[in-house]
Amino acid sequence: FALVSVTLVCFLQERGALGFERHYHVTDPFIRRLGLEAELQGHSGCVNCLEWNEKGDLLASGSDDQHTIVWDPLHHKKLLSMHTGHTANIFSVKFLPHSGDRILITGAADSKVHVHDLTVKETIHMFGDHTNRVKRIATAPMWPNTFWSAAEDGLIRQYDLRENSKRSEVLIDLTEYCGQLVEAKCLTVNPQDNNYLAVGASGPFVRLYDIRMIHNHRKSMKQSPSAGVHTFCDRQKPLPDGAAQYYVAGHLPVKLPDYNNRLRVLVATYVTFSPDGTELLVNMGGEQVYLFDLTYKQRPYTFLLPKKCHTSGEVQNGKTSTNGVSNGIHLHSNGFRLSEGRAHVSPQVELPPYLERIKQQANEAFACQLWTQAIQLYSKAVQKAPNNAMLYGNRAAAYMKRKWDGDHYDALRDCLKAISLNPCHLKAHFRLARCLFELKYVAEALECLDDFKGKFPEQAHSSACDALDRDINAALFSKSDNAEDKKGGGPIRLRATGRKDSISEDEMVLRERSYDYKFRYCGHCNTTTDIKEANFFGSNAQYIVSGSDDGSFFIWEKETTNLVRVLQGDESIVNCLQPHPSYCFLATSGIDPVVRLWNPRPESETLNGRVVVDMEGASQANQRRMNADPLEVMLLNMGYRITGLTSGGAGGSDDEDSSEGQVQCRPS
Numbered sequence: 001f002a003l004v005s006v007t008l009v010c011f012l013q014e015r016g017a018l019g020f021e022r023h024y025h026v027t028d029p030f031i032r033r034l035g036l037e038a039e040l041q042g043h044s045g046c047v048n049c050l051e052w053n054e055k056g057d058l059l060a061s062g063s064d065d066q067h068t069i070v071w072d073p074l075h076h077k078k079l080l081s082m083h084t085g086h087t088a089n090i091f092s093v094k095f096l097p098h099s100g101d102r103i104l105i106t107g108a109a110d111s112k113v114h115v116h117d118l119t120v121k122e123t124i125h126m127f128g129d130h131t132n133r134v135k136r137i138a139t140a141p142m143w144p145n146t147f148w149s150a151a152e153d154g155l156i157r158q159y160d161l162r163e164n165s166k167r168s169e170v171l172i173d174l175t176e177y178c179g180q181l182v183e184a185k186c187l188t189v190n191p192q193d194n195n196y197l198a199v200g201a202s203g204p205f206v207r208l209y210d211i212r213m214i215h216n217h218r219k220s221m222k223q224s225p226s227a228g229v230h231t232f233c234d235r236q237k238p239l240p241d242g243a244a245q246y247y248v249a250g251h252l253p254v255k256l257p258d259y260n261n262r263l264r265v266l267v268a269t270y271v272t273f274s275p276d277g278t279e280l281l282v283n284m285g286g287e288q289v290y291l292f293d294l295t296y297k298q299r300p301y302t303f304l305l306p307k308k309c310h311t312s313g314e315v316q317n318g319k320t321s322t323n324g325v326s327n328g329i330h331l332h333s334n335g336f337r338l339s340e341g342r343a344h345v346s347p348q349v350e351l352p353p354y355l356e357r358i359k360q361q362a363n364e365a366f367a368c369q370l371w372t373q374a375i376q377l378y379s380k381a382v383q384k385a386p387n388n389a390m391l392y393g394n395r396a397a398a399y400m401k402r403k404w405d406g407d408h409y410d411a412l413r414d415c416l417k418a419i420s421l422n423p424c425h426l427k428a429h430f431r432l433a434r435c436l437f438e439l440k441y442v443a444e445a446l447e448c449l450d451d452f453k454g455k456f457p458e459q460a461h462s463s464a465c466d467a468l469d470r471d472i473n474a475a476l477f478s479k480s481d482n483a484e485d486k487k488g489g490g491p492i493r494l495r496a497t498g499r500k501d502s503i504s505e506d507e508m509v510l511r512e513r514s515y516d517y518k519f520r521y522c523g524h525c526n527t528t529t530d531i532k533e534a535n536f537f538g539s540n541a542q543y544i545v546s547g548s549d550d551g552s553f554f555i556w557e558k559e560t561t562n563l564v565r566v567l568q569g570d571e572s573i574v575n576c577l578q579p580h581p582s583y584c585f586l587a588t589s590g591i592d593p594v595v596r597l598w599n600p601r602p603e604s605e606t607l608n609g610r611v612v613v614d615m616e617g618a619s620q621a622n623q624r625r626m627n628a629d630p631l632e633v634m635l636l637n638m639g640y641r642i643t644g645l646t647s648g649g650a651g652g653s654d655d656e657d658s659s660e661g662q663v664q665c666r667p668s
Contacts, residue, residue, distance in 0.1 A: 026538030030584045031555060031565055035601035035608045038076045039594045042069050047589035048531055049093045050578040053101045059578075059587055061595050062090030062106055070104075070118060073587065073597055085123045086110050091531060092137040096161075098144035105147055107134030113149050113168075115161070129157060129168050135531065136186045142194035150184035156199060172209060174201055176238050177507035185530055186270050192277030200268025204252035205511060206282050206292070213243040237506065246514035247280065247292045250300030251409035253511070254440055259286065264626075269526060270533040274541040279518075281544065283534035286626065288406055289521040289546050291558070297515040301413055351388065355381050362394065363667050371402035372616050374667075376562040383560050389421035393428040394667035400431060400438075404522055404623050408438040426456050427668065434468055442475045521556045523563050523615070524548035525622035529575055537579045537586070545586070547574035550622055552612055553588060563619065566612035569596055 045064030052059055059073040068090065070080040084090060088109035096103035096115075104116045113134055115125035132152035139147045145161045148171065156172040174182045183202045190196040195212040217240035252266060259266055270283040280292040351359060362377035378395035385391060396414035399407040412435035418428035429452050436445035449468055453460040524546045526532045534546035537555065543564075544556045553574045555565040570590035578587045586598040601608065612618050 025582060026542055026579075026584045028564070030600040031537075031543060033600040033603070034555075034565060034567065034584075034586070034598055035605065036567075036610050037597045037599050037601075039596050040069075040071055040073070040076060040078070041594050042078050042081060043067065043593040043595075045593055046089070046575075046591050047593060047595055048089060048091050048575065050576045050587050050589055050595065051093050051095060052578055052581055052587070053095050054097070054581065055101075056581045056583065056585075058095075058101055059595070060093045060095065060104060061589065062093040062108075063593065064089040065593075066090060066108070068093055068104060068106060068116070071595065073585075076597070080118060080121065082116065082118075082121045084108070084114055084116065085126065086112060086114060088133075091133065091135050092149075094137040094139050094147065096144070096147065097139055097141045105137050105139070107137045107149055107151075109133040111151065111153075113137070113157075113159070125161065125166070127157075127159065127166070127168055130155065132183070135184065136188075138187045138189050138197070140189040140194035141191075148187060148189070148197065150187040150199060150201075152183040152185070154178070154180070154182045154184055154201070156184060156187060156197070171197075171211070171214060172199065173238060174199075177504050177510075178202070179502040183267075185267055188272050190273045190277045191275060192273075196277075198271045198273065198280055200271045200282060202267050204248050204256065204266045204268075204284065204287075205514060206247045206268050206271060206280065207510075208245045208247065208280070208294075209239075210243045213240055216240075217243065239506075244510055246510045247282070248300070248511070248514045248516070249284070249287070249290050249406065249409070249520070250516040251406055251439060252284075252287065262629075264527075267530055269530050270535075272533075272535055274536050275539050276541075279536075279541065281534055281536060283526055283532055283546055285526045285530055285532065287526075289524070289534045289544065289556075290517040291519040291521070291544070292515065293518040296518075298518070300514065300516040301409075301416055349388070351381070351385060355385055359391065359394070362398075366394070366398055366401075366667050369401070370616075371398050372619065374398040375402065376560070379560045379562055387421055389418040389425050389428070390668045392418040392421070393425055393431070396428065396431050396435075397667050400434065405626065406520055406522070408435050410520060411435050412439065424455075426459070429455070430459070430464065430468075437468065437472055437475070442472055446472045446476065519558065519561050521546065521554075521561055521563075523556075523566070523619035523622060524552075524554045525550055525625045527626055529573055532573075532575050533577050535577050535579055538584075539582070545577045545579070547577055547588070547590065548622060549573050549625065550618065551590070552618060553577055563615055566615045566618055567598070568610045568612060569598075 043061065043063040043065050047061050047063050049062040050059060057072070057074060058079070059071045060068060061071065062068050062084070066084055066086045066088070067081055068084050069078055071077065072079050084106050086106065086108035090106050090108045092107040094105045095101055096105060102117060102119050104118055105113065106116065107113050111128065111130045111132055111134060113127040113130070114123050116122065117124050130149065130151040130153050134149050134151045136150045137147060147159050149157050149159070149168075151157070154174040155170055156174075157168040158171040159168045174184055178201075181202070184199060185202070186200040188198050190198070195210055197209045197211050199207045199209065201207070256266065264286050266287060267285040268282050269285040272281050273279065274281070278293070278295050280294055282290045282292070284290060358377055358381045362374045362381070365374040365377060375395055375398045378391055378398060382388070382391045382395065392414040396411040396418065399411035399414065411431060415428045415432040415435060418425045419432065422428075429448070433445050433448040433452055436448055445468075449465065449472065453465065459465060521544050525548050526546075528549045532547045534544060536558075537543040537545045542558055544558050545553060547553050547569070551568055551570045551572055551574060552566050553569045554563060556563050569588045570592050572591035574588055574590040576587075576589045580586065584600055588596045588598065
């Protein structure tokens with residue numbers, strides 16, 4: 001009994017120590033003291049990829065110089081450098097699990113995948129099955145001899161070093177779904193369930209595949225007696241039903257034609273799972289960073305009008321006079337739907353004093369037109385009071401004023417949340433109509449506005465209502481108006497964009513069933529390179545980090561989405577950010593031929609020259625950069641000053657009418 005007790009105590013102590021480490025190795029004070037520790041020099045070209053080993057005592061890097069280097073990052077030493085045999089830029093490097101850090105895999109722009117034995121500095125396998133640039137390699141601890149590659153030929157290939165050292169098999173062929181022009185850019189395996197593989201490719205959709213289902217489907221097809229007999233109407237599906245699930249930021253499919261017209265490319269440049277495997281993070285090239293919840297999934301938000309809202313003596317703008325009853329709209333797994341019965345509108349609970357102070361600070365920032373500051377303060381309050389309709393309504397107003405890419409969609413989400421909490425929220429209802437119009441759902445915007453006028457007749461002839469009414473009618477009767485684009489929620493939202501890509505019916509169904517994001521992170525710029533990473537920082541994924549085209553890297557709080565730190569990580573562009581597996585330690589690289597290591601600096605170090613103090617200014621400049629003409633961005637990268645990129649307000653979406661009434665613009 002004593003032995004069992006001692007064992008149990010040791011187990012609990014070890015588990016407690018691990019829990020302490022997981023929770024506290026990356027904390028807010030550490031983030032705010034994060035600074036440059038060292039630069040590792042040894043490459044002669046851009047460093048395009050970084051990879052820690054499982055223990056965190058080795059760091060591998062790959063470069064345009066076609067070399068890979070293995071470093072001792074804790075002592076800032078180069079342990080090994082070898083030419084990989086590639087004839088072009090290396091884009092991905094991975095340690096093979098359970099190989100004692102002896103086997104390293106590389107993928108490169110020469111379309112090749114090479115396997116190296118580091119103990120003898122030799123390339124032991126070379127795979128040449130891809131026909132275009134190999135962008136990412138993925139490995140899985142559960143399958144120690146297996147790995148995968150994603151390439152710009154649209155293929156995901158699987159390799160098993162036990163079976164055949166010279167060939168690979170096609171696991172997923174995206175060209176069968178999206179046509180010959182599709183390119184696979186990135187992939188990753190779920191660390192908690194290695195059967196799930198996420199893939200990023202051309203376009204706004206990110207794909208999650210069940211590898212086991214795909215293999216079982218192909219085995220059953222081979223074993224079927226009629227496997228080789230097909231009728232004229234028979235069609236063999238490359239993937240079984242249920243083996244793929246798509247994720248997309250809900251506003252992007254509608255925005256895609258506009259982006260294409262402006263030569264603005266949307267492509268997932270990096271995907272990664274959270275340490276517990278329940279979340280998927282995507283750096284969307286040409287847009288923002290998105291986090292998708294894989295457990296509590298939600299469909300892209302669609303619009304349905306509430307049936308009734310008694311305004312007399314009930315709740316408006318998040319404030320309560322008396323209790324009321326109404327038919328509202330309630331959060332459902334498929335967006336928002338009408339309630340079938342009469343729902344009770346509960347009184348709005350007053351905010352505790354410290355949150356009331358935060359709300360007032362946000363209102364003051366809003367009054368000073370400091371939109372991002374207002375959004376961050378409202379978000380901080382929302383995290384502590386997630387059932388307060390007024391906070392969502394106010395944050396929606398700030399999003400609508402800021403007008404960065406995706407802001408109107410986040411505002412729409414906040415309006416719907418506010419209305420679900422309080423179906424008689426006057427300002428949220430009106431802002432919802434404006435958001436629908438800005439998102440090109442013009443017919444729905446008109447219906448929402450008419451409903452608003454019926455519920456709140458005293459506001460029917462306000463300047464804001466009149467202005468929105470004029471905008472909607474002008475859009476409806478404009479000769480350039482395409483009537484097919486006015487209904488949002490159906491297949492029209494996800495149709496092909498006029499290119500010669502042949503989108504299959506299966507692809508259309510998968511896109512229509514896609515799930516929406518949970519959080520969005522703004523401030524960086526990702527338009528110049530297609531290998532830019534975003535990662536979770538901390539074993540509990542408390543923070544999000546991303547590289548940027550302005551040479552900085554950005555750090556956000558995951559839950560509030562607030563930007564907390566910006567550091568200059570490169571003279572040109574930061575592409576790679578790989579957090580240490582168990583320390584508050586970050587490795588970054590980009591265009592400079594060095595690897596930079598970052599950790600919390602001693603409190604005695606008061607000067608940190610790499611801190612970007614004006615985070616708001618950097619974020620606004622990046623939003624302008626993302627919306628700039630591609631030629632202007634190219635000239636900017638060459639060192640020319642472009643007035644539109646260095647001064648003026650942040651762009652990102654169509655402007656609202658300036659003659660708006662208080663129903664819309666003033667927070668509650």
